[in-house]
Amino acid sequence: MDKVVSLEKAMEALHDNQTILIPGFVNIGVPETLIKGIIDKGCKNLNIISNNTSVRGRGIGLLVHENRIRHITCSHIGSNTETVEKVVAGEIDVTFVPQGTLCERVRAGGAGIGGVLTPVGIGTPVEEGKQIIELDGKKYLLEKALRGDVAIIHAWKADRMGNLVYRRTARNFNQIFATAADIVICEAEEIVEVGALDPDMIHTPGCLVDMIVKA
């Protein structure tokens, strides 16, 4: 099962109006090769789930700049002033989710969990419209699972069947985002042969990855 494909082939899975999971913290661990592929293909009206939107003109910021995003679900946009401008101007809708809750919701979506109870957000605007459940005298918000049509991710090393290793803080949201979409496309800095990675040191099992592109 050799999953290595061309960027063009991988982009056949991308379409207008999709919900796309894109990892990255500020601009580290962002799949910029695949983002450029999306821009070149012309996909628009996208619904993005990410932690933030990189920085102006880089990573997810390219999608912001090219006006391809309809809505973003994220924890923070402060690192990209262009995103802030477009949100203020009403050109992009944004839903803010606490960063840990974003992790929980996407992990739940990838792991067949319907939702989790978190104390985070109790007493804050995050409560709005959500069910509050009290357990043993403590209040929790019921936060529902979240999934994407496609996840595009960035790995340091990938073997040809999709086993992945991430590098340092570039791991961030890649590991969970790879679990929670119908199609998972990974760009890798280095592609190695099957068997080259230590079985204990694989961060994402190959069974989760559908296509691999050289970053």
Place this chain on the structure above:
Amino acid sequence: MDKVVSLEKAMEALHDNQTILIPGFVNIGVPETLIKGIIDKGCKNLNIISNNTSVRGRGIGLLVHENRIRHITCSHIGSNTETVEKVVAGEIDVTFVPQGTLCERVRAGGAGIGGVLTPVGIGTPVEEGKQIIELDGKKYLLEKALRGDVAIIHAWKADRMGNLVYRRTARNFNQIFATAADIVICEAEEIVEVGALDPDMIHTPGCLVDMIVKA
């Protein structure tokens, strides 16, 4: 912060009536050195959270044989015929939890999550006494977080500040059990110097581990 201690020192944290998390799948990844320490110290009337009870006369089976266990929360006891005998004879109480639900509950306990919604167990005896929550037309059981007073775990390699690496399928429940107890004691097959482990290949961060004993 050198956390390496003698077995005797580590056992000062163990007492009668405690709830103890003990990982292991059948008899792999079981902290047998620490279990023997508990037996030698004489702790009894223990409440054990584990996946199973190893096999007759090994691992958790030693605690079964020595009658130190009052109650077990686990997914399976079939691998240890002595446990089955004692449960049938009413000498040990058992609460069965589906294996994935056990993972979720302990992970929730270690991660500040009050509970999770899982479809597993709907329509089965596992439902009994639990809240059922319907989301988007699908039914889920609310499964509550679970924690221990102490977790005893088994690692392949530990550095002196408690960063851990597990070996192959001996990882099993060690990684999550290390997050969900007030005190975490690890036995390690090999103890290495701080800095000897690759930061990307550490399975359990040292901040979770209180004491390390040579296995």
Place this chain on the structure above:
Amino acid sequence: MTDMTLQGRELIAYRTARFFKDGDLVNLGIGMPTMCLNFLPEGVDIWIDSENGVIGLTGAPKEDEEFDPNVVDAAGAVSLLRPGGCCFDSFTSFGLIRGGHVAVTVLGAYEVDQEGNLANWTVPGKTVAGMGGAMDLVSGARTVIVMTEHCDKTGKPKILKKCRLPLTAAGEVDYIVTELCVLHRTAEGLVLEELAPGVTVEEVISKTEAELIIPETIRSMI
């Protein structure tokens, strides 16, 4: 491999293995389900998922093969791990299972019924082993196949209108493969899709408590 003389458990394993597609992640229950590995169709390379946190086990080492005692299967038996295999913790393992990342799970049954209910973990008053990972597997795998002898040892039907034993999961079974037939659980009910060589519709009906839907065309299991 299309040996028309295949019978009993071998026939069941042979037919079940035909559900696997190349590259599938497959979880095989302990016992009869592992027999499927002896009957994989040509060109179909599957990856074995083991609930204890490993993908890619290939079975017991031969007498003089090197092995790692830390690599065991879901029965606790030492196994070899193929190149490309990987290990992870139990939490991740059951995330994969419950999250629909396992293509096919194959299990045995005490009872299975026309609503797709399965009972295979406890007989009250007789067994106290616990459910292990069975409930998660049946709830989570994309396709659930029950392989079972059509009747129990006393000749009583195991395929029922409604399970009487405590369930493992409700409404999750997709296919039932026995030495007599293949039944497909659809929204309309249990469809008799295939028959073993020499077996008649009447024989299946007489040995089945569940109501069956009999289509115009019924294929052969082999």
Place this chain on the structure above:
Amino acid sequence: MTDMTLQGRELIAYRTARFFKDGDLVNLGIGMPTMCLNFLPEGVDIWIDSENGVIGLTGAPKEDEEFDPNVVDAAGAVSLLRPGGCCFDSFTSFGLIRGGHVAVTVLGAYEVDQEGNLANWTVPGKTVAGMGGAMDLVSGARTVIVMTEHCDKTGKPKILKKCRLPLTAAGEVDYIVTELCVLHRTAEGLVLEELAPGVTVEEVISKTEAELIIPETIRSMI
């Protein structure tokens, strides 16, 4: 390090750093909280937790020091990683944070109140950055320390009876450290535990909207 002339933000950082114990896992917010690193007490070696999935960052590399561009802090700036540090994914990172494994988190405030409520993420109509990881950190860390100038730039109190801005978390703040004093949030209310050199109880009261409990003995911040 017990320089009695310390003032303003340096005094706040100096005092805040005295809450750390040797071996503590500490999360420092971007900006003023990172100043604490310049005032660590002797014999206190802390481990820095960064929400983006790393423990053990030590700060920016010097001009000719080698670095890995994949090692960044919570502001996205390249940092060095000390021996014994480790990296993990964001899900694990926030599990550690929310699960009470971070001993101390230090953050700034727009407003903080006598019930331990904190507002530091949004001013409706003015900022649209989002809360990032702040809500998780304030809810989850074992000890929450707010370091802030006692009043805002226009001289208005920031320590209120009740926050008016949208909250970051409710009832989670343990200590407030300002250039004037240290306030301890207890079940009874906000206790004035320490004063900066030369500052009087009256001065603190006049610059604070919150009701304060004034104990018989008040220590010095230095």
